Amino acid sequence: MKSHLQWLLATLVVAWVGPAAAALNVFATVPEWGALTEELGGDKVKVYTATNPLQDPHHVEAKPSLIGRARGADLVVATGAELEIGWLPLVTQQAGNPKVQAGKPGYFEAASFVPILDKPSRLDRSEGDVHAAGDPHIQTDPRNIGRVAGPLSARLAELDPENAAYYQARYKAFAERWDAAIARWEKEGAPLRGVAIVVQHKGFTYLIAWLGMKEVAALEPKPGVEPTTAHLSEVLATMQRQPVKMVLRAAYQSDLAKPDQAYWAGQSNILLQAASAWLARAEGNSAGGIRMMRSAADLEDASDKHVAMENRLFPMRELFGYMLLELQQPKTALHEFESSLKVNPNRLRGLYGAAKASEMLGDRETARQWYAQLITLTRASDPGRAELLEANVFLSKQ
Numbered sequence: 001m002k003s004h005l006q007w008l009l010a011t012l013v014v015a016w017v018g019p020a021a022a023a024l025n026v027f028a029t030v031p032e033w034g035a036l037t038e039e040l041g042g043d044k045v046k047v048y049t050a051t052n053p054l055q056d057p058h059h060v061e062a063k064p065s066l067i068g069r070a071r072g073a074d075l076v077v078a079t080g081a082e083l084e085i086g087w088l089p090l091v092t093q094q095a096g097n098p099k100v101q102a103g104k105p106g107y108f109e110a111a112s113f114v115p116i117l118d119k120p121s122r123l124d125r126s127e128g129d130v131h132a133a134g135d136p137h138i139q140t141d142p143r144n145i146g147r148v149a150g151p152l153s154a155r156l157a158e159l160d161p162e163n164a165a166y167y168q169a170r171y172k173a174f175a176e177r178w179d180a181a182i183a184r185w186e187k188e189g190a191p192l193r194g195v196a197i198v199v200q201h202k203g204f205t206y207l208i209a210w211l212g213m214k215e216v217a218a219l220e221p222k223p224g225v226e227p228t229t230a231h232l233s234e235v236l237a238t239m240q241r242q243p244v245k246m247v248l249r250a251a252y253q254s255d256l257a258k259p260d261q262a263y264w265a266g267q268s269n270i271l272l273q274a275a276s277a278w279l280a281r282a283e284g285n286s287a288g289g290i291r292m293m294r295s296a297a298d299l300e301d302a303s304d305k306h307v308a309m310e311n312r313l314f315p316m317r318e319l320f321g322y323m324l325l326e327l328q329q330p331k332t333a334l335h336e337f338e339s340s341l342k343v344n345p346n347r348l349r350g351l352y353g354a355a356k357a358s359e360m361l362g363d364r365e366t367a368r369q370w371y372a373q374l375i376t377l378t379r380a381s382d383p384g385r386a387e388l389l390e391a392n393v394f395l396s397k398q
Contacts, residue, residue: 024160027073027100029084030057032139033110033148035276037077039174039288040153044163048073050091056252057083058224062090070095073106074159077152080109081116081136108155110148114138117205130223141206142185146178177283186211196242198235200249207248216242219249270299274316277323286327293320297336301343315340321353330360346377352387359394368398 023046028034034049041047048069051057057079060066070076070091078084092100092107099106116134138144153171157164193212200219208215217238221231273296281289297316317340324333334357341350355370371391378388 024074024156025072027070027076029076029078029088030139032145033077033079033152035292036145036149036152037156038291039285040149040167040170041156042166042170042287044160044166045156053251056250058086060084060087062087062094066091067094070100071097073097073100075106075108075155076100077108077110079136079138080111081133081138082131083111083136105155105158108152110144110152111136111138113151114144114147117209118202135203135205137203138206140204141210142178142182143210144206146175146182149174149178177285181283195246196244198239198244198247200247203250204248216244219247270296270303270316273299274319281323281326289323290327293323296320315344315347315350318344318347318350318353321357322349325353325356325360328360330357333357334361348374348378348387351377352391355391355394364398368395371395 023044024041026034026037026041026045026047028037028047028049030051031049031053034047037045037047050066050069051060066087073095076088076092078088089102092102097106098104101107111133116136116138119134120130120132138148149171153167157167160167189211194214196214196216197208198217198219199208199215202218202220202223204215207213217235219227219232219235221227227235273292277289277292277296279289280286280292293316297320300316317336321333321336321340324330324336334354337350337354337357341347341354344350351370351374355367355374358364358367358370371394374391375388375395378385381388383389383392
């Protein structure tokens with residue numbers, strides 16, 4: 001009777017508390033807004049980013065996969081100012097999700113919260129791909145990221161009022177770090193003021209204005225129009241009269257954006273995620289570092305290894321394990337090392353990491369096994385390596 005009563009009370013408590021609130025599903029159109037939403041939302045949001053850094057956000061195919069993601073979204077975060085006009089309206093319309101239609105709380109346009117530059121005085125298709133609302137590439141000025149962060153945090157709180165204080169606290173912490181980073185970048189970028197540059201496409205208006213650089217020519221005669229030989233000759237003549245320091249072009253305009261380079265483009269995106277993770281870690285944002293490093297590892301797991309490569313150069317899950325060791329999380333680190341070694345066996349760094357994690361957990365027997373495997377694997381190698389010296393010292397005490 002007593003046990004039944006306890007079970008009934010436990011059931012009533014669970015029913016009263018209810019299930020844990022589900023994370024907000026966020027559909028971000030470009031990586032910048034995906035990353036910002038993750039910073040502001042933490043574990044209260046689940047973000048899907050529709051494009052990667054090597055995709056032109058103007059020209060995206062409205063695939064069924066995107067429509068499906070929008071159908072299940074609580075919030076769409078877009079740049080606006082017509083950047084995604086060629087595909088996003090179709091995606092949201094086909095999704096049939098009333099929450100994320102333009103004008104609804106579940107639809108957020110970042111450009112609404114920043115001063116827009118280069119608004120055309122007249123609209124004429126003969127002038128190329130001119131945006132009627134002005135230059136939509138607002139992300140190239142980091143101050144605009146800060147201007148968007150506050151309203152985006154408020155929108156998250158509006159959609160998820162129970163966690164409003166959480167979003168506000170994360171916004172405050174992010175704003176402090178971001179302002180400090182901008183101050184540092186402006187100091188480092190001071191020598192660029194007045195420097196003459198050429199742009200491939202007129203998409204750097206905000207960056208140029210922020211750093212005070214001087215655009216003297218564009219490789220495109222008009223936005224979105226391929227250059228002719230005559231136009232390039234004019235650009236060359238301009239550069240001879242006024243020497244420039246650099247040519248700016250977007251990542252998606254590089255050779256990696258070509259279809260036959262899709263594999264390497266994906267690998268570059270994974271490396272970018274990992275680099276961003278360790279940068280976040282170095283700046284004190286450990287939670288963001290963990291989140292991005294886990295994302296990089298998941299992306300690599302989902303990708304195929306290139307036929308020209310015998311093994312991964314540096315497995316992301318192994319690298320994730322080392323971040324977790326630094327953060328004194330040996331249990332999770334050991335899991336990551338073991339997962340990596342299943343796919344990439346007999347890696348010195350993987351075996352050493354697993355041994356260190358086991359040692360930090362106080363499991364000396366498991367640590368001994370990993371160290372012994374490491375010594376056996378490297379019997380013919382340089383015994384002076386720090387990892388091998390540490391392994392031998394540990395084994396000598398057993």
